Amino acid sequence: MRSDTFTLPTPEMFTAMTRADLGDDVYSEDPTVRRLEELAAERLGKSDACLMPSGTMANLTAMMAHVPRGGKAIVGDESDIYLYEAGGASVCGGIIYEPVRTQPDGTLDLADLAGGWPPDLDDPQFALPGLICLENTHNRMGGRVLDPGYLDAVRRFADDRGVPLHMDGARIFHAEVASGVPAAEIAAFADSLQFCLSKALSAPIGSILAGDAEVVARARRLRKMLGGGMRQAGVVAAAGIVAMTSMIDRLAEDHALAADLAQRLADIDGIDIDAGSVVTNIVLFRVSAGDLDENAVVDLARESGLAVGEFGHGRIRAVTHRGLRPADVRDAADILAGIVKEAR
Incomplete structure (x- = not known):
């Protein structure tokens, strides 16, 4: 991602x-x-x-x-x-x-x-x-x-x-x-x-x-x-x-996956995101739980099989695309939820 x-x-x-x-x-x-x-x-x-x-x-x-x-x-x-x-x-x-x-x-x-x-x-x-x-x-x-x-x-x-x-x-x-x-x-x-x-x-x-x-x-x-x-x-x-x-019309599928991911992240206590601002395929969020900075979250996610990126201003970026399925979004949210839980 x-x-x-x-x-x-x-x-x-x-x-x-x-x-x-x-x-x-x-x-x-x-x-x-x-x-x-x-x-x-x-x-x-x-x-x-x-x-x-x-x-x-x-x-x-x-x-x-x-x-x-x-x-x-x-x-x-x-x-x-x-x-x-x-x-x-x-x-x-x-x-x-x-x-x-x-x-x-x-x-x-x-x-x-x-x-x-x-x-x-x-x-x-x-x-x-x-x-x-x-x-x-x-x-x-x-x-x-x-x-x-x-x-x-x-x-x-x-x-x-x-x-x-x-x-x-x-x-x-x-x-x-x-x-x-x-x-x-x-x-x-x-x-x-x-x-x-x-x-x-x-x-x-x-x-x-x-x-x-x-x-x-x-x-x-x-x-x-x-x-x-x-x-x-x-x-x-x-x-x-x-x-x-x-390939253009199918971009709506990427938008739907991004909206789903954003809402799942919004439901996790310790993740800060404005889910309503996600209108295309880019999801930006911050982890406020514990003392983890964005680079630590990215590293921990990678250890669990999720690749996301540090994106400046304390933010993390996840991008949806044709290579992802709804199950991948669910797995990504679960991985991040686990990182937040461990940080508390």
Whole structure:
């Protein structure tokens, strides 16, 4: 339960990978890659899309495509882009991160976003904002879904200031399933959006960056520069096509498992959790019994056969996915209940 990146490909994916029509994708001649990219662009309502080896590279190439060297990207201080992507935009793109406080629901207040602008745009002492980045669903805030009304407000804010908006939508289809809002309507608020094929959608490798043709063309060139150009990448893309055509609706099963786990944990005296805030497949909780810290709980759980992860601020994260069954959720809750009991 550490992550939904532990999903394994389905039998249908393995079959598709062995039968994929192949070409050289660096020359844009892999027909399976092109089918995946066209499918993704259509699904998100964008004019073009590009297969990337990872979500990290998809976010990085998007930021570098949007922001000139020496410019700023305004990001949440609890965002994956800021915390978990090795500072790549600064190292590779000469882009400055401007972190602003992330609210409990995963949003960034407009007033905080405005604070990323210098008082005088003509003053050469200040780096200028070139991009706003949002995350939807928001990982560190427990898989929260950003409301379309909020996204519209940020879109208008960005337009008023003449900067683009990028969405790290690694789990965007969780947002679609949880909210009932089609991914294309969510993506319409952003100039570019990336999503992962290799998390709960169960493909083994790959992410998609989608946007207008000009941004995607720049990102494709950056992908090559960063070493992400792949040759017969249709082997990977074939699994991605299966992921997009058969794995999205079943995400509701992951949400149901997460809700079940959250309620079971809420019933354990000594575990602190807001079960009502669990809307997708990420469950965050704290253990308040005894003097155990989160790392000790993670270690004790592992000894009992449960893999969960420390997640900052004293929290522990459990993630549901296709590899789990209802019995696994019951077992996980029982293991954690036993740890709490021993700690008292």
